[in-house]
Amino acid sequence: MARNTNRPRSPGMRGRQVRRSRQATGAVGGGRADRILKELTSYHDELASQCAALKEEMDAMAGAIQTLRRGKGGAPRSASRPAGAARRSGAVRGPRGTGQSLKDYIAGVLGSSGSAMRLMDVAKAVVSAGYPTKSKNLLNQVNMAIADMKRKKLVRKVGRGLYEIN
DSSP states (O other): OOOOTTSOOOHHHHHHHHHHHHHHHTSSOHHHHHHHHHHHHHHHHHHHHHHHHHHHHHHHHHHHHHHHHBOTTSSBGGGGSOTTOOOOOTTSOSGGGOSOOHHHHHHHHHHHHOSOEEHHHHHHHHHHTTOOOOOSOHHHHHHHHHHHHHHTTSEEEEETTEEEEO
16 A cells, blocks of 8 residues: 655654654763763773883884894994995905906806706806805806896707706
């Protein structure tokens, strides 16, 4: 059955709806809103104190990190170089100034082998050829150097992991 929209609603019903909506929003019954405000304020204060404690811990850790970063003499590592001094220039090639770079050693090893070599074999041959290194990741360095030499067409890839001099 269709609802008659022309009939006016009873004024009592409308009043109840208004009262319910005011109570739901907290307009009526201010005690509830005050209680919620107090709870939120105390929660905010608790979080603020936790934040302050965490900041203190972070400051302490930053101090410990600064202590660990200091060199043997107690001065920061950045202070080991005079203020105006530049970093070491690229004029000295290779470790400890041998005059040859890793790429020079790789070219010599690949040229003397006469056949294609794997990265591991190239790294071992470079060390046995006299390349002075204390590196723990020499294989990665050889891989990067060969990749650069390949881009410059000094070395070519013959197979998977096999390289020879051009």
